[in-house]
Amino acid sequence: MNKNNLLNQLNIVAPSAEAIIQPDWALPHDLTITVKRDDMLHPIISGNKWRKLKYALTPAIAADTKHIISFGGGFSNHLHALGYCCQQLNIQFTAIVRGDYSHNPSPMLQDLSNWKTTIQYVDRKTYQKRTEPDYLLMLQQQNPGALLIPEGGSQQEALKGVTEIVEELSNAYDYIVAPVASGGTLAGLISGIGKHTKQPDCKILGIAVLKGELYLEQLVTDLLGKDHQTKNWQINHNYHLGGYAKSNHELGKFCDDFYQQTAIEIEPVYSGKLFFALRDLINKDYFPAKSRILALHTGGLQGAR
Numbered sequence: 493m494n495k496n497n498l499l500n501q502l503n504i505v506a507p508s509a510e511a512i513i514q515p516d517w518a519l520p521h522d523l524t525i526t527v528k529r530d531d532m533l534h535p536i537i538s539g540n541k542w543r544k545l546k547y548a549l550t551p552a553i554a555a556d557t558k559h560i561i562s563f564g565g566g567f568s569n570h571l572h573a574l575g576y577c578c579q580q581l582n583i584q585f586t587a588i589v590r591g592d593y594s595h596n597p598s599p600m601l602q603d604l605s606n607w608k609t610t611i612q613y614v615d616r617k618t619y620q621k622r623t624e625p626d627y628l629l630m631l632q633q634q635n636p637g638a639l640l641i642p643e644g645g646s647q648q649e650a651l652k653g654v655t656e657i658v659e660e661l662s663n664a665y666d667y668i669v670a671p672v673a674s675g676g677t678l679a680g681l682i683s684g685i686g687k688h689t690k691q692p693d694c695k696i697l698g699i700a701v702l703k704g705e706l707y708l709e710q711l712v713t714d715l716l717g718k719d720h721q722t723k724n725w726q727i728n729h730n731y732h733l734g735g736y737a738k739s740n741h742e743l744g745k746f747c748d749d750f751y752q753q754t755a756i757e758i759e760p761v762y763s764g765k766l767f768f769a770l771r772d773l774i775n776k777d778y779f780p781a782k783s784r785i786l787a788l789h790t791g792g793l794q795g796a797r
Contacts, residue, residue: 498550502580504534504542507660510786515753517771524784525770526665527756528657531763531791539791540670540677541573543653544645549577552639559584559638561631562645563622566593567737567761569792570644572600579607586610586635590619599797646676651715654680657788658688665694667779669770670788671762672698672727673736675711677790682712686722696725699769701762702736705729731769737761737795743768756789759796763789 499506509529518525530539537545552560560583564571571587578585585607592613593601604611621627622643631640641647654677658668668685672678678698685691700708708727716722733740739760747764751757758764770787779785 544650546653547649562641563643575604644674646674650676651680655684658684665786679715698727
């Protein structure tokens, strides 16, 4: 199956739109804010999850892969998207989940069960081994022929899919701003900018949605590889609000207000923190006058449940 057939089988609507927004907090600053609506790619496989899975799934289908294994937490958008893809493509899926939710499954885990996913709950010590070669070799030996996809889908194949975001852009931008959790989306954007002549001076700004100063930078650097020389990127660590999926009343109200002003849904785990940070940075005059800013909406709305 080629990639176009995969798009058709999963009903992915691509490319996603670029929509200019004018929330009240942006108007006095003489900036242009555009949202790349990757949340509209698909009602379930939305945003960066599809981008990062596309080029892992295409060769898997071509090779007639029967079984895929991946990793995530109890509210993982990655596992949710991958579980749906596997169900639609008739591929057995095993989700290795950090923590035991067997007595109180999240809505995401309930969906996975309905899609016939095999869910393995593991303790944190075991889950920490998810990138260790010996542990991955053991999983491979226990599941011959299975395809192992890393947590969050962040691997070399993911960069190719995320790079397509840059290739789709119809306008030039001074900044692209995106949330950062496992590093794959940011690395793909950086790689795409480095190859794309329409965006020669564009800077990439990541907004960390979890605690991970230096750690997140290392994830991105590792994905880019030693030969990548682009320096026009950074990660801001001031808006994670205490950690992954941590929130507060102010962020919740901001998400509601943002929807009222723009008709774009956001949630407090990824996109909410992205736009919350964007508002604060604009109010602090972080961006030069007349900057053209693209905010990447990476989907993940199911996480708001």
